Amino acid sequence: MLAIDGLEVVYNRVALVLKGVSLSVARGSVVALLGGNGAGKTTTLRAVSGLLAHERGEVVSGSVSWMGESLVRLSPDRTVKAGVVQVLEGRRVFEHLTVDENLLSGAFTTKSLRQARQATSVVYDYFPRLADRRRQHGGLLSGGEQQMLAIGRALMSEPSLLLLDEPSLGLSPIMVSEIFEIITRLNVDTGLTVLMVEQNAEAALSIAHHGYVLENGRVVLDGTSDELRNNQDVSEFYLGLS
Numbered sequence: 001m002l003a004i005d006g007l008e009v010v011y012n013r014v015a016l017v018l019k020g021v022s023l024s025v026a027r028g029s030v031v032a033l034l035g036g037n038g039a040g041k042t043t044t045l046r047a048v049s050g051l052l053a054h055e056r057g058e059v060v061s062g063s064v065s066w067m068g069e070s071l072v073r074l075s076p077d078r079t080v081k082a083g084v085v086q087v088l089e090g091r092r093v094f095e096h097l098t099v100d101e102n103l104l105s106g107a108f109t110t111k112s113l114r115q116a117r118q119a120t121s122v123v124y125d126y127f128p129r130l131a132d133r134r135r136q137h138g139g140l141l142s143g144g145e146q147q148m149l150a151i152g153r154a155l156m157s158e159p160s161l162l163l164l165d166e167p168s169l170g171l172s173p174i175m176v177s178e179i180f181e182i183i184t185r186l187n188v189d190t191g192l193t194v195l196m197v198e199q200n201a202e203a204a205l206s207i208a209h210h211g212y213v214l215e216n217g218r219v220v221l222d223g224t225s226d227e228l229r230n231n232q233d234v235s236e237f238y239l240g241l242s
């Protein structure tokens with residue numbers, strides 16, 4: 001499992017933004033990390049994926065491990081080798097590369113082009129829309145298709161833990177449900193573990209098994225998705241559901 005215990009993170013050596021976050025994600029589960037702007041959700045993902053250092057952030061206390069291996073202070077490429085991949089917020093795809101080339105550029109862990117091609121065909125099985133557009137430039141795809149491409153690119157290194165940062169951001173409800181259905185299929189078919197940051201609590205809890213709510217750098221609440229959705233006060237106050 002992913003175990004985060006007492007995690008404290010600072011940016012620029014001074015600003016303490018995570019103030020002792022503890023959470024766990026069981027292997028094979030989908031977990032939603034919820035909360036308002038600036039709560040520390042993205043920072044938590046960065047602490048898992050090794051991308052903190054790029055942002056002048058640092059773990060000052062606590063531990064993060066996946067399947068028993070500590071991820072703290074691992075470089076992002078070592079973290080990918082440990083099976084952990086983050087899909088960045090904002091669907092960062094290479095606009096001037098084709099869909100196919102975008103996917104191949106994510107093949108960090110594969111040893112041969114043949115193996116990489118095989119990995120693309122697995123991605124295309126899950127994302128038929130990408131298969132249809134494999135020779136189109138990334139920049140010509142719709143927002144939802146770009147999000148699919150960003151997820152597909154992350155899958156190319158065959159992660160065991162996928163970290164998603166706001167996959168629903170700016171997408172139509174239909175596209176959100178299409179993408180969330182695919183995430184569920186990946187979870188069910190392959191046992192992929194997913195930790196997903198979302199502002200769209202309703203959509204996230206519809207596919208997650210468990211959820212955590214962060215506020216001001218601390219976990220203020222957690223429970224099964226049903227527990228979180230059925231608690232009226234909680235869902236109105238923290239999750240913006242009615």
Ligand code: ATP
Nearest residue numbers: 011012017035036037038039040041042043044055
């Ligand atoms: P949002 O949905 O707005 O991204 P979030 O819950 O993901 O919110 P974070 O992005 O983790 O929150 O931000 C937590 C705090 O850390 C905020 O106060 C933010 O201003 C600060 N912060 C985030 N990234 C950096 C950075 N690269 N350098 C300095 N401070 C940062």
